[in-house]
Amino acid sequence: MPQLRALLSVSDKSGLVPFARRLHEAGVELIASGGTARAIADAGLPVRAVEDVTGFPEILGGRVKTLHPAIHGGILARRTTQHLEELQQHGIAPIDLVVVNLYPFRETIAQANATLATAVEEIDIGGVALLRAAAKNHESVTVVCDPADYDAVADAFAQGGTSSMFRKRLAVKAFRHTAEYDTAIAAYLADQIGEPDDTPMPSHILVDLKLAQLNRYGENPHQQGGLYIYAGEKVPFEVLHGKEMSYNNWLDLDGSWQAAQDFREPTVAIIKHGNPCGLASAPNLADAYDKALASDPVSAFGSIISVNRPLDAETARRMSSLFIEVVAAPAYEEEALEILRKKKNLRIVQPTGVALRPLSLRSIYGGVLVQELDRSQNDMDPDNWQIVTRQQPTPEQLADLAFAWRVARHVKSNAIVFAKDRATVGVGAGQMSRVDSVMLAGHKAGERAQGAVMASDAFFPFPDGIEAAAQYGITAVVQPGGSVRDEEVIAAADALGLVMAFTGTRHFRH
Numbered sequence: 001m002p003q004l005r006a007l008l009s010v011s012d013k014s015g016l017v018p019f020a021r022r023l024h025e026a027g028v029e030l031i032a033s034g035g036t037a038r039a040i041a042d043a044g045l046p047v048r049a050v051e052d053v054t055g056f057p058e059i060l061g062g063r064v065k066t067l068h069p070a071i072h073g074g075i076l077a078r079r080t081t082q083h084l085e086e087l088q089q090h091g092i093a094p095i096d097l098v099v100v101n102l103y104p105f106r107e108t109i110a111q112a113n114a115t116l117a118t119a120v121e122e123i124d125i126g127g128v129a130l131l132r133a134a135a136k137n138h139e140s141v142t143v144v145c146d147p148a149d150y151d152a153v154a155d156a157f158a159q160g161g162t163s164s165m166f167r168k169r170l171a172v173k174a175f176r177h178t179a180e181y182d183t184a185i186a187a188y189l190a191d192q193i194g195e196p197d198d199t200p201m202p203s204h205i206l207v208d209l210k211l212a213q214l215n216r217y218g219e220n221p222h223q224q225g226g227l228y229i230y231a232g233e234k235v236p237f238e239v240l241h242g243k244e245m246s247y248n249n250w251l252d253l254d255g256s257w258q259a260a261q262d263f264r265e266p267t268v269a270i271i272k273h274g275n276p277c278g279l280a281s282a283p284n285l286a287d288a289y290d291k292a293l294a295s296d297p298v299s300a301f302g303s304i305i306s307v308n309r310p311l312d313a314e315t316a317r318r319m320s321s322l323f324i325e326v327v328a329a330p331a332y333e334e335e336a337l338e339i340l341r342k343k344k345n346l347r348i349v350q351p352t353g354v355a356l357r358p359l360s361l362r363s364i365y366g367g368v369l370v371q372e373l374d375r376s377q378n379d380m381d382p383d384n385w386q387i388v389t390r391q392q393p394t395p396e397q398l399a400d401l402a403f404a405w406r407v408a409r410h411v412k413s414n415a416i417v418f419a420k421d422r423a424t425v426g427v428g429a430g431q432m433s434r435v436d437s438v439m440l441a442g443h444k445a446g447e448r449a450q451g452a453v454m455a456s457d458a459f460f461p462f463p464d465g466i467e468a469a470a471q472y473g474i475t476a477v478v479q480p481g482g483s484v485r486d487e488e489v490i491a492a493a494d495a496l497g498l499v500m501a502f503t504g505t506r507h508f509r510h
């Protein structure tokens with residue numbers, strides 16, 4: 001049996017000594033780089049320093065330690081006569097196991113005081129080269145990049161060596177690891193340097209996503225699903241109470257959170273299947289909640305609710321009579337938490353402070369669609385609107401129109417929002433025809449449509465939508481305008497005595 005040899009070069013030395021001891025006990029000769037060799041020797045185990053093998057000292061403050069043919073030759077040689085003879089000619093011994101963990105680049109850049117210079121120093125070169133060399137030669141060499149694998153590898157060496165399948169799996173893991181490592185470096189450097197083509201649509205997007213949570217299933221029980229987060233970042237919401245978040249919970253939480261945070265006044269967004277069934281603003285959250293719930297109390301059953309202020313006890317008390325899947329608030333009063341915690345199945349969540357990414361990514365067949373988030377501000381201000389009807393809005397109508405317009409961008413197209421007193425009273429979402437959305441909103445609002453205003457996420461192609469709205473009692477309309485039939489639509493609004501504003505901006509949401 002030939003002498004087996006391991007090269008160890010680890011930044012994180014946890015678990016190193018017991019692992020090295022087991023390898024030694026299995027008859028494996030240990031070679032290690034500076035600090036790693038010291039840690040092994042301090043534990044009383046025999047170890048050869050890399051410098052001793054290469055006959056060359058570590059130089060440039062550790063920038064060159066293991067980058068030497070005596071090391072890489074030993075790893076990369078095929079175990080064929082020709083390669084082994086070549087090794088012998090140069091006095092190089094084969095290396096059968098490579099154990100590396102890399103400089104903590106991600107941890108370094110996550111620190112508040114990180115500079116470009118400190119980050120660059122934490123870019124591991126030699127360790128990556130060792131991992132890649134060993135992974136390439138997985139036919140004969142075992143590569144370990146994760147201390148979680150120490151036990152299984154030690155077990156295998158105690159039995160004489162690793163299996164071919166195990167080596168292949170470890171090689172895949174090592175290549176994945178170095179790819180993730182380089183992705184983090186590239187993303188950081190691009191960010192620091194501010195690549196010229198970085199805005200608005202970068203020429204390449206490197207996405208490094210890590211599984212944060214395996215969901216019980218995807219949208220439906222026959223689909224697998226999970227939450228992936230950007231590597232090195234936190235899960236966006238912490239679950240303070242209740243069961244694990246499901247796939248659909250995450251999706252609806254995202255919609256409700258972004259909707260509630262879009263408003264300045266205390267606001268409550270009640271979401272079902274990606275659309276608000278009630279959204280309202282008021283001087284305090286408790287009243288905003290009542291108004292949002294009143295919009296469509298039937299649909300609010302089993303909803304996801306987000307608010308944009310710390311959740312107070314009074315609002316929590318009012319919420320506790322409704323079956324809610326998830327509640328999200330920027331913070332919670334202690335008493336509010338006590339009240340909500342009584343509901344066993346309610347998930348209470350709070351954001352962890354992860355920054356909102358400016359681009360949205362959505363996978364389609366054969367690609368990923370990327371766009372900036374819909375965060376336009378100009379058209380949200382009624383001062384920038386054009387009143388196109390003879391009838392001018394009252395201040396009250398204008399305030400409701402501005403509210404409804406902001407809600408509309410959080411509703412799936414074709415989106416129609418009926419609102420009164422800064423609260424939705426009817427929402428028509430996700431219809432293929434705009435006039436159908438009007439009818440849905442009107443149906444939901446019933447009597448409450450009388451004197452309410454209407455927002456439409458895109459222009460009315462025909463007067464029919466306006467005429468239907470007027471029949472429900474709508475008095476004022478806000479829409480982007482821009483249809484070839486705008487004149488006809490304006491004439492219809494004038495004939496009905498309605499106010500109509502054009503914003504010039506469309507808010508499709510698919």
Ligand SMILES: NC(=O)c1ncn([C@@H]2O[C@H](COP(=O)(O)O)[C@@H](O)[C@H]2O)c1NC=O
Pocket residue numbers: 009010011012032033034035036037062063064065066067100101102103123124125126127128
């Ligand atoms: N430059 C090199 O030749 C080199 N070879 C190995 N390393 C890294 O040095 C670290 C271990 O160093 P030490 O054994 O001195 O504590 C490991 O994270 C390893 O990935 C190197 N350092 C950086 O590239």
